[in-house]
Amino acid sequence: MSDIVLHNYYRSSTSYRVRIALEMKGLSYDYVPHHLRHGEHLEPAYLAVNPQGLVPALVLDDGTLLTQSLAIIEYLDDIHPAPPLLPKDALGRARVRMLAQMIACDIHPVNNLRVLTSLRALFGAGDQDITNWFRHWVNEGFQPLEKILVSSPQTGTFCHGEAPGIADICLAAQITSNARFGVDLTPYPTIARINDACMAVPAFQKAAPEKQIDAE
Amino acid sequence: MSDIVLHNYYRSSTSYRVRIALEMKGLSYDYVPHHLRHGEHLEPAYLAVNPQGLVPALVLDDGTLLTQSLAIIEYLDDIHPAPPLLPKDALGRARVRMLAQMIACDIHPVNNLRVLTSLRALFGAGDQDITNWFRHWVNEGFQPLEKILVSSPQTGTFCHGEAPGIADICLAAQITSNARFGVDLTPYPTIARINDACMAVPAFQKAAPEKQIDAE
Numbered sequence: 001m002s003d004i005v006l007h008n009y010y011r012s013s014t015s016y017r018v019r020i021a022l023e024m025k026g027l028s029y030d031y032v033p034h035h036l037r038h039g040e041h042l043e044p045a046y047l048a049v050n051p052q053g054l055v056p057a058l059v060l061d062d063g064t065l066l067t068q069s070l071a072i073i074e075y076l077d078d079i080h081p082a083p084p085l086l087p088k089d090a091l092g093r094a095r096v097r098m099l100a101q102m103i104a105c106d107i108h109p110v111n112n113l114r115v116l117t118s119l120r121a122l123f124g125a126g127d128q129d130i131t132n133w134f135r136h137w138v139n140e141g142f143q144p145l146e147k148i149l150v151s152s153p154q155t156g157t158f159c160h161g162e163a164p165g166i167a168d169i170c171l172a173a174q175i176t177s178n179a180r181f182g183v184d185l186t187p188y189p190t191i192a193r194i195n196d197a198c199m200a201v202p203a204f205q206k207a208a209p210e211k212q213i214d215a216e
Numbered sequence: 217m218s219d220i221v222l223h224n225y226y227r228s229s230t231s232y233r234v235r236i237a238l239e240m241k242g243l244s245y246d247y248v249p250h251h252l253r254h255g256e257h258l259e260p261a262y263l264a265v266n267p268q269g270l271v272p273a274l275v276l277d278d279g280t281l282l283t284q285s286l287a288i289i290e291y292l293d294d295i296h297p298a299p300p301l302l303p304k305d306a307l308g309r310a311r312v313r314m315l316a317q318m319i320a321c322d323i324h325p326v327n328n329l330r331v332l333t334s335l336r337a338l339f340g341a342g343d344q345d346i347t348n349w350f351r352h353w354v355n356e357g358f359q360p361l362e363k364i365l366v367s368s369p370q371t372g373t374f375c376h377g378e379a380p381g382i383a384d385i386c387l388a389a390q391i392t393s394n395a396r397f398g399v400d401l402t403p404y405p406t407i408a409r410i411n412d413a414c415m416a417v418p419a420f421q422k423a424a425p426e427k428q429i430d431a432e
Contacts, residue, residue, distance in 0.1 A: 052318065052360035064307065068321065071313035078306035090294035091280065097287035102268065105284065109325035114356075122349070123339035133338070144268035 010212035019207035033214035099167035107141035226428035235423035249430035315383035323357035
C-alpha cells in the first residue's frame, strides 16, 4: 500500500484526521493538495476523481476511491490493525464511535467552510457572526463531551484508556480548527488535557496542518 | 436485551435510523418520546440521562448510555450479527460507511432542526429561506451519491448488493425528512429506486415516523 494517494488540504480538519491515522499506521502516501479557499476541489479534474468535490479522499493503489474521513480511518484500521484505533470490545467501540461522532456529526459539519461561506452569501453574515456561529456549535458539543469524559472510568490519558484512537483523532483535529476562531477551552479541562496528550504523540505532530507542503 | 430503552422522536431522522436497525434485528425496546419542537429533550430529567440533550439515545439494560445513531447501529450489528448491516469485507464496509456518512455527516447535520431554528433566530431566515437551505444541502449530497451509486457494480437492489444495510437506513431516513421540504427526486433515479426497495421492507415500514406512538 505504498501507492495510495491522499487528496487533501492542510487546514481541513477532516483531512487532518486521515493524516493522523496514516501516520499512526506508519503508511506512506502521496499528498495531493487542493486549495479549498481557491475552489480547487471543484475543478473538473478533481470532480472526475471524487464526484463529491470534498476532501479528504483516499485513492487506493487499485484506483478505488474512498471518501468520508471516518470511513477511511476505519478501513485503515481494518487492514492494518496495529496500533488499534478502536477498542476490541463492542461496548468500547460503541463508546469511541459515539465520542468521535459527537464531533464528526454534531460539531464539524455545521462549521465546515462551505457552510460558513453560505451563511455569508445567503444571510449577509459578517466575521463576528461567523465567529459566534462557530463557537456556539463547538460549545454545544463540547459541554456534553466534557461531561461524558469526566464522569466515565473508561476515560484515561486519552478519550478511551491509555492509547489514542478515533475519538482522540477527531478531538485533536477539532481543537486545531477551533484555534482560528478563538474558542476558549477553559470550561473543558478534560478535553484540553486529552488534547495535550494527543499533541505529544509524534503522529499527531507530523500530520499537523502547519507541517504540510501546502501550508501557508 | 429486552429492557433497552430508546429515547427518540417520531420525526427525527436519526431516531428513524435506529428504529429501522432495531426492527431489522428483531429487538424489542421501550419507546420514550421527546417532543423536540416543544423542547422536551432539553428538560433536566432528560439531560440527566443524556447530557447532549439530543435524540436518539439508547439506554442498555445495565444503564449504559449510547448516543449517535451510527455508533448505536454498529453496536447493534456487533452484538446481533444477523442480518448483517455491513459487508464482511473491509472494502465493502468502507464503501457502505462512506455512503452512510455522505448523508449522516454532509447532509443531515446541516439540515437538523436546531440548525434551521438558529438560521431563523440569528439571521431572520423565513420559510422559503429554510426550504431553499434544506434542498441545497440535500442536492449537494445527492448529486455525488447518485453518481457513485449508478456507476458502481457493487450497487444492487440496495446501496450495496441485495440486502439493506447502514447506507440504506440513512438514505431512507433522509428521504422521509426530504418530503417535508418538497425535495424533487427526479434527478436521482438510482436513489429513488433504492428508497422504493427500502420502503418495501417490513422493518423500514414499522419504524416509519407515522407509525410511532408520538406521531401527530
